[in-house]
Amino acid sequence: MSIDDLMYGIDELAESRTGYDRAAMYYHGTAPEIFASSRIRAALRAHQIDFDLNFAKTPVNAVATRLKVASITSPDEATNTLISKIWQDNQLNLELPDLVRKAGEFGDAYLMVLPVEDEKGDVVRVEMFYNSPQTVRVIYDEENPRRKKFTIKKWCDGRYLRAELLYDDHIERWTTGLDSAGRDANDWKPWIAEPDAEPDPNEAGAGELDAESWLIDHDWGEQPVFHFRTDRPYGVPEHYGAYGPQNAITKLQATHMGTVDYQGAPQRYALTEAATTDTSDLEPGDWDDEDFPEDTNGLGPSDVGDDSSLKAGPGELWLLRGYKAVGQFDAAKPDVFLDPIMFNVRAMAQITDTPLRMFDPQSSQRSGESYREEDGPFVSKVENRQTSYGASLHAAFVFALRRLGIPDPVISVDWVPARSVTDVQGWQTVKAKIEAGVPRRQALMEAGYRAEQVDEWLSGTDDAELQRRIDILASLADSAQKLGAAAALEVITSDQVSGLMAGALSDLEALAQAQEDS
Structure with a gap:
């Protein structure tokens, strides 16, 4: 064991x-x-x-x-x-x-x-x-x-x-x-x-x-x-x-x-003259439970605002007795x-x-x-x-x-x-790499696409067709970026941008399908 x-x-x-x-x-x-x-x-x-x-x-x-x-x-x-x-x-x-x-x-x-x-x-x-x-x-x-x-x-x-x-x-x-x-x-x-909870009586050793x-x-x-x-x-x-x-x-x-x-x-404060302090008829220790309003749940006057006779509003006059200055502590x-x-x-x-x-x-x-x-x-x-x-x-x-x-x-x-590359700068970089002599398969894999995806895309596609597709993607990404900026400036609505892009993508898919069929 x-x-x-x-x-x-x-x-x-x-x-x-x-x-x-x-x-x-x-x-x-x-x-x-x-x-x-x-x-x-x-x-x-x-x-x-x-x-x-x-x-x-x-x-x-x-x-x-x-x-x-x-x-x-x-x-x-x-x-x-x-x-x-x-x-x-x-x-x-x-x-x-x-x-x-x-x-x-x-x-x-x-x-x-x-x-x-x-x-x-x-x-x-x-x-x-x-x-x-x-x-x-x-x-x-x-x-x-x-x-x-x-x-x-x-x-x-x-x-x-x-x-x-x-x-x-x-x-x-x-x-x-x-x-x-x-x-x-x-x-x-x-x-x-x-x-077993219910052993088979015909089976030897069942239930043991x-x-x-x-x-x-x-x-x-x-x-x-x-x-x-x-x-x-x-x-x-x-x-x-x-x-x-x-x-x-x-x-x-x-x-x-x-x-x-x-x-x-x-939080507020009030400064008083020692000889003239007479701020209230009640001192803090003078409040009893019966002095509290019934709807305050036992809270003191300071808690419910009943200890102040000062009312905010048009035409109100504030009379401050015994205070030489008032202010508040900034949070x-x-x-x-x-x-x-x-x-x-x-x-x-x-x-x-x-x-x-x-x-x-x-x-x-x-x-x-x-x-x-x-x-x-x-x-x-x-x-x-x-x-x-x-x-x-x-x-x-x-x-x-x-x-x-x-x-x-x-x-x-x-x-x-x-x-993976999805923006205009990225596709322009891919395009520049291929134009500079980087193998197209390598350029697409460096853009973040899986090897099997790249092989499928390149199957039966010559260099000219690949370059054309990359140019289309770069142009499409550039157009999407500019349309997005126009929508941000409210020159065009977001729904109009979506419609234009959807139409362009549909046309490209139809064109690609027609070329494959031919």
């Missing part, structure tokens, strides 16, 4: 859980405010005041939205059919985006791939589903960090704790006793399967406990767990560098909101808070390699080329994730296809390009 592996895995899960919980708090905007003043902290807690500006999730979402699987294909048609079946059976159009986002949120995410057998023991399908790093952890071999030593999965099942250890050739199932904390090795025992049911042998040769991670051996949350700036933003925003009341209703200016907030947003963008415009779409109005330069580190990060996640997804599908009877499947995982 691998009780030592079990306890080691439990310790690893517990140690890493703190970091994962912290990552989730910052992504979901539930990280607590940090205040030096205990009075402010107590006041906000008592009134459950929440003025969160959660920018920390932006680095996660920015990467996740760029990570879209374009296709998983194989040169073998039978394999392609099985890939489509796996995709549909497991709703991977929903499961994979969630898996990718969670990998960014925690730095780690796990995809379980479990074969499902029929009564004869034949694998009829595979189940693929996400598992959180808060409950699952792959333990790597210290001698060879690329090799999985074993995987632990631990969860709560009512008043019991359950755990599974997954190895290359078997799975072990463990459980605690009722209401056990599971901190000591003695708290754990093999999780033996319960007998199987002492070996907690140990499940298999011949897979690997563990059915695939690790999606931002780094090795374990990942770092995409927004890890945003924690500090987010703390500052949260504090600045909460403090700023505390000054809004003073901006709307400034802190909003810029005192808003400027540092924007500084921290910019710092967050730089630390996390996330373009600033993804935090603030109105931050700048620059050309497409300058955007591409700004996006350089971000695009590199996205492409790195495509490489890492793509390797894990490839391994998961190879494992699944082998269980379904394909001994040596050949597949490829393709992603939607992290960046």
Whole structure:
């Protein structure tokens, strides 16, 4: 029995859980405010005041939205059919985006791939589903960090704790006793399967406990767990560098909101002569409960405005007795808070390699080329994730296809390009590269299009036709830009722009179809 592996895995899960919980708090905007003043902290807690500006999730979402699987294909048609079946059976159009986002949120995410057998023991399908790093952890071999030593999965099942250890050739199932904390090795025992509730009396041994049911042998040769991670051996949350700036933003925003009341209703003061002070017939300590109006819920005169005889309005005369001067305390200016907030947003963008415009779409109005330069580190990060996640997804599908009877499947995982040319400057650059002698296939791939897309476009197309198409795209992009500017100046309406562009695109499609038919 691998009780030592079990306890080691439990310790690893517990140690890493703190970091994962912290990552989730910052992504979901539930990280607590940090205040030096205990009075402010107590006041906000008592009134459950929440003025969160959660920018920390932006680095996660920015990467996740760029990570879209374009296709998983194989040169073998039978394999392609099985890939489509796996995709549909497991709703991977929903499961994979969630898996990718969670990998960014925690730095780690796990995809379980479990074969499902029929009564004869034949694998009829595979189940693929996400598992959180808060409950699952792959333990790597210290001698060879690329090799999985074993995987632990631990969860709560009512008043019991359950755990599974997954190895290359078997799975072990463990459980605690009722209401056990599971901190000591003695708290754990093999999780033996319960007998059938309604055993078949004609079947020998039906209804009896199987002492070996907690140990499940298999011949897979690997563990059915695939690790999606931002780094090795374990990942770092995409927004890890945003924690500090987010703390500052949260504090600045909460403090700023505390000054809004003073901006709307400034705190006032009155200076009096000591010898003539007679500001009221009542002193602050003279108010009793019966002196308060019934509709004030016990609030004092200062709270409801009944301690002032001064009325604002045309023709009103203010008579101030005993005061030599009055005034008000100016509230802190909003810029005192808003400027540092924007500084921290910019710092967050730089630390996390996330373009600033993804935090603030109105931050700048620059050309497409300058955007591409700004996006350089971000695009590199996205492409790195495509490489890492793509390797894990490839391994998961190879494992699944082998269980379904394909001994040596050949597949490829393709992603939607992290960046592609869509603006006039970009197409003009592509045009200039081809005119300068750069091979047309290379120029289009550098524009961010996949190799199979480029090959399909170039199939049966000569240089003259390709140049014509690029010229059309450049002209179309230029026209769209100019029409957009005209709409902004209200020279033309947005509906008219949309109609003109739709008509132009329809004409181009019809022309292209006619040329293909001819």
